[in-house]
Amino acid sequence: MLDLVIQNGRIIDGTGNPWFFGDIGVKDGTIVEVGRVQQKGRQRIDACGQVIAPGFIDGHCHSDLMILDHPHSEIKLQQGVTTEVIGNCGLAPAPFFREHGELLRSYVEPVLGKTDWDWPWETVGQYMDYVKQHHPSDNLATYVAHGALRIAVMGFADRPASPKEIEGMKKLLEEGLKDGAIGLSIGLLYAPGSYTSKEELAELCTVLTKYNGLLSTHIRGEGNNLLPSVREVIWIAEKSGVPLHISHLKAAGRRNWGQVMDAMNLIDDARARGFDVTCDVYPYDAGSTMLTTLLPPWVLEGGIKEVIPFGKVSEKAWIPPTLTHVRTVSVTNPTNRMMP
Ligand SMILES: [Zn+2]
Structure with a gap:
């Protein structure tokens, strides 16, 4: 029977x-x-x-905090999704240390959702244990998020990490991988990911090789600088010898439409050289992200709250923000990352 x-x-x-x-x-x-x-x-x-059919794996989720408020995950299960991958785009709520706790919360909450309760974890492992205690209905896998690592070690500092700081981030990354995380996610569009050089990331990625970890990337630009951004993450993966996944590949902004074919050629070339490079796309032709991504990265130094209420319009000048100022810095932003 x-x-x-x-x-x-x-x-x-x-x-x-x-x-x-x-x-x-x-x-x-x-x-x-x-x-x-x-x-x-x-x-x-x-x-x-x-x-x-077998349950679907949703490989790119930001349910890191929502799963704690809604552990039954009805909205996922009703779509046939039984496994979610979280910790994407360099955004995750762990590691979370009191010293930079508010910075981390203000960094992740625009994407992961606001929480009005205390986060009781510090390390990635403790966060995962806390999630388990909530008995989520679906299976979860998480990346260690680079933004959370950098905030834990050096806040929102807009400068290269010192050798000691890199060691600190490597240690936290290794702890997360030992506790079961599947790799490292980076979000180079978002400060403080945007403050990080490719060399610094390649050094951090050397930890992944020991644990068969995957490097998952929200690349530095998906608009005018799409192709240099794809080249950058392929360079990081090749330098450190780790498998690479490019999340939500797209060419944003009308003038860039069609460049995804060139990006695919870069991926094909890397694969032909023997590197394990993959990408995914949204099943729809829209995207969403934070408004702060329209600002040049230096505006965000010190954390999201530092931008408000002062509004930096140059490296030196501080004046109250208006929409005109924001538009000025956005349009003159040399990387012009997301403008249509
Ligand atoms: Zn992303």
């Missing part, structure tokens, strides 16, 4: 095979039969010709 039989489904087995009509038999939490299941099941579900 089986525990569960799902009958009359359109089965897509996830191997690339075409779909076929059939049943699924489950015993002790494992699929033991696929096809025409003759055995009886304690429970029987008639799928009425609907699709039966």
